[in-house]
Amino acid sequence: MSAANQLAALIANMFATGLLDDQFQQLQMLQDPSAPNFVSEVVTLFCHDGERIIGELAKLLDKPTVDFDRVDAFVHQLKGSSASVGALKVKNTCIQFREFCQQKSKDGCLKTLETVRINFYELRGKFQTMLQIFQVGGDVRGGHPQLAMGPVGDAGASDPRLFPQEVIQSGGIDGAACWDDAYSTPLSEWRN
Amino acid sequence: MASRNQGSAPRALVVEDIKVDCLILMHMLHKLNCEATAVENGKEAVDLFLERKTFDIVFSGKDMPIMSGPEAVAKIRTMGATEVKIIGVSADFGAQEAFMQAGADVFVPKPVKLETLQSMLEVVISKKNMSG
Numbered sequence: 380m381s382a383a384n385q386l387a388a389l390i391a392n393m394f395a396t397g398l399l400d401d402q403f404q405q406l407q408m409l410q411d412p413s414a415p416n417f418v419s420e421v422v423t424l425f426c427h428d429g430e431r432i433i434g435e436l437a438k439l440l441d442k443p444t445v446d447f448d449r450v451d452a453f454v455h456q457l458k459g460s461s462a463s464v465g466a467l468k469v470k471n472t473c474i475q476f477r478e479f480c481q482q483k484s485k486d487g488c489l490k491t492l493e494t495v496r497i498n499f500y501e502l503r504g505k506f507q508t509m510l511q512i513f514q515v516g517g518d519v520r521g522g523h524p525q526l527a528m529g530p531v532g533d534a535g536a537s538d539p540r541l542f543p544q545e546v547i548q549s550g551g552i553d554g555a556a557c558w559d560d561a562y563s564t565p566l567s568e569w570r571n
Numbered sequence: 572m573a574s575r576n577q578g579s580a581p582r583a584l585v586v587e588d589i590k591v592d593c594l595i596l597m598h599m600l601h602k603l604n605c606e607a608t609a610v611e612n613g614k615e616a617v618d619l620f621l622e623r624k625t626f627d628i629v630f631s632g633k634d635m636p637i638m639s640g641p642e643a644v645a646k647i648r649t650m651g652a653t654e655v656k657i658i659g660v661s662a663d664f665g666a667q668e669a670f671m672q673a674g675a676d677v678f679v680p681k682p683v684k685l686e687t688l689q690s691m692l693e694v695v696i697s698k699k700n701m702s703g
Contacts, residue, residue, distance in 0.1 A: 402682050405682070405684065405685075406595070408685070409595070409598060409599065409602065409685065411602075413602075414598060414601075414602075417598055420594065421591060421594060421595060424590055424591050424594060425591050428590055428591060452634070452636075455634055455663075456588070456589050458662070459589040459591075459592055459662060459681065460589050460590070460591035460592060462662055462681060462682055463589070463591050463592050463595055463681065463682045464591060
């Protein structure tokens with residue numbers, strides 16, 4: 380399966396399982412030759428920031444007296460960035476989380492934090508796979524006329540033809556691969 | 572897409588503490604040929620106005636550390652910066668009222684669409700054209 384098809388299958392799967400919503404397509408539309416790494420920059424920033432926020436939330440909720448205003452402020456940040464990248468499941472969990480913050484329910488917050496963590500790391504794993512496809516993708520033009528934008532970049536370098544709109548809008552591929560974390564690497568080993 | 576006005580690109584200020592949101596908004600503004608500056612909270616935005624920096628348009632988030640968006644908007648207006656177009660941007664219910672009461676011109680819900688930004692900038696550019 381070509382890298383472009385792999386990417387299409389992965390993203391179709393992420394939409395189908397509710398991990399992503401239309402906002403992710405909006406991001407893809409913003410990528411162009413003048414900003415060839417835009418989507419990967421946003422995704423990378425989201426993952427780094429999300430991990431930091433989840434760590435802060437865990438610390439705050441571990442205290443004997445919880446500062447729910449601070450917890451809410453961090454959840455607000457995660458909700459905002461999730462909405463902006465189209466991270467639907469994470470965003471929806473953050474909405475629930477904020478309700479527990481308003482109720483000042485430590486138990487509710489702790490349970491929801493666990494759900495946020497699960498949803499976030501599921502998404503992060505898929506994003507990792509996405510970025511790995513870029514690194515090993517080779518010539519993603521693969522006969523796709525819209526992707527014929529120039530010579531292939533260096534192995535491992537970000538490719539401006541990544542997240543091509545046509546691939547994303549293809550809406551999935553028959554027999555789309557079921558992506559798991561088999562090829563995931565820890566965040567610390569990510570490039571950039 | 573907003574076009575340059577005789578080399579005078581619209582000057583935009585982005586007031587946003589959520590890094591992902593800031594990155595996306597700045598990217599959109601660059602795509603629309605804006606000179607865009609970003610700060611992380613309302614106080615930094617107010618400080619720029621105190622330094623007599625001028626902007627054609629300000630996009631402000633609501634809940635930020637040190638000083639919120641509506642608070643910053645109110646201070647900016649109190650300083651006499653009545654011409655600058657201020658856009659409140661938030662995903663929260665109730666944010667619109669807070670921004671409009673503070674003196675914002677428009678409120679747009681997050682996430683912001685490129686087309687929305689473009690139409691706002693066209694108003695700003697048209698105003699710049701008329702004022703010469």
